[in-house]
Amino acid sequence: MKQSTDFFLLEKNGIDILVKKFLEEHKVFGPIKPGHDSTFDEIKSPKELHLDYISTVLPPKKFFHPPTENLFSFELIENTEWTYKETLHDEKTVLIGVHPCDVHAILRLDRFFSEDFRDPYYLSRRENTIIVALNCIEPSEYCFCESMGTGPFLEMGYDLLLTDIGKKYLLETGTYDGKKLLDGLKLEKADKKDLYEKKKLLEQAKKKFKRHVNTDGLSALLDDDTHDWDIWTKLAENGYPGKSFPCLSCGSCSLVCPTCYCYDVYDVIDLSLKKGVRKRELDSCQLLEYAEVALGGNFRRDRRERIRHWLMCKFGMAAGGDKSGCVGCGRCIRICPSKIDITEVARIIRGE
Numbered sequence: 001m002k003q004s005t006d007f008f009l010l011e012k013n014g015i016d017i018l019v020k021k022f023l024e025e026h027k028v029f030g031p032i033k034p035g036h037d038s039t040f041d042e043i044k045s046p047k048e049l050h051l052d053y054i055s056t057v058l059p060p061k062k063f064f065h066p067p068t069e070n071l072f073s074f075e076l077i078e079n080t081e082w083t084y085k086e087t088l089h090d091e092k093t094v095l096i097g098v099h100p101c102d103v104h105a106i107l108r109l110d111r112f113f114s115e116d117f118r119d120p121y122y123l124s125r126r127e128n129t130i131i132v133a134l135n136c137i138e139p140s141e142y143c144f145c146e147s148m149g150t151g152p153f154l155e156m157g158y159d160l161l162l163t164d165i166g167k168k169y170l171l172e173t174g175t176y177d178g179k180k181l182l183d184g185l186k187l188e189k190a191d192k193k194d195l196y197e198k199k200k201l202l203e204q205a206k207k208k209f210k211r212h213v214n215t216d217g218l219s220a221l222l223d224d225d226t227h228d229w230d231i232w233t234k235l236a237e238n239g240y241p242g243k244s245f246p247c248l249s250c251g252s253c254s255l256v257c258p259t260c261y262c263y264d265v266y267d268v269i270d271l272s273l274k275k276g277v278r279k280r281e282l283d284s285c286q287l288l289e290y291a292e293v294a295l296g297g298n299f300r301r302d303r304r305e306r307i308r309h310w311l312m313c314k315f316g317m318a319a320g321g322d323k324s325g326c327v328g329c330g331r332c333i334r335i336c337p338s339k340i341d342i343t344e345v346a347r348i349i350r351g352e
């Protein structure tokens, strides 16, 4: 539920008090830095939290739509009668330190998992999770959220929002649930000067992006079936000289993408043939088996077709709008072993 916004100030070590409060009644997940890269994981003590991070390899999508999960178990009790036990998650959870692009990605996933059908497994996690977002002051070299209208600062989709304004954090409430989480904490109120500082930091952050995409008319260009784009053949067969190698169809780009939701469902049956588990795991349209059907038929056997399909999903439908499949997080660029850069592809398509 959207509420009027309250603005508070938090000392840098005040985050510890906040996390301790969350831990009283919730499981808390946030960015930690166990090695070279940051990753979202469970926080058992405030000391583990590492808010000063650029990006994680896997997005927080993994908490709502995990790489692999058990949906339900089933068992035959009579000749034709089965019982089912669903795996629904009702644990109260706080996800802290989520960047704006990843919040926008979660909002897109919400639509997918609740509009045409309601997915109880995704929604049970989502409805029990409070999002404490963190605005981005320093975009990474791969980010282009500003072009996609999803960052670097957030205007929607959060319960609480943090902005590092130098010596302190500005803390904003976004929903009633977020506000309630602060009950009992004695927090200093922010004033106009602090809000001005936030505005100033936003303007500075916008200037720091190294990657940009001009989304104007991009989806219409891609959806134009009359155009025979030779870019797909190049990406599939040779890569762009001096820029990329051919796509390897490894699927890494879609597996790290915070908005890719495609999945596979299969049953693991017990040897008794009387019980089993229905599982779901992330799938990728870049993989050969993705569009395979009975008798070995395959709707997208060619690599060219697969990379085209993925990029159409990211930029084709409504690039830059709230229906775009891309939120500009830059993960696919960073992870691609063939150095395929989605922003470069957009530029080539536009003839720039």
Ligand code: SF4
Binding pocket: 246, 247, 248, 249, 250, 251, 252, 253, 254, 286, 335, 336, 337, 338, 339, 340
């Ligand atoms: S990560 Fe790169 S090489 Fe792998 S499927 Fe994606 S575009 Fe192709």
Ligand code: SF4
Binding pocket: 253, 256, 257, 258, 259, 314, 325, 326, 327, 328, 329, 330, 331, 332, 333, 342
């Ligand atoms: S397509 Fe790439 S840049 Fe866009 S949201 Fe997915 S991983 Fe991020």
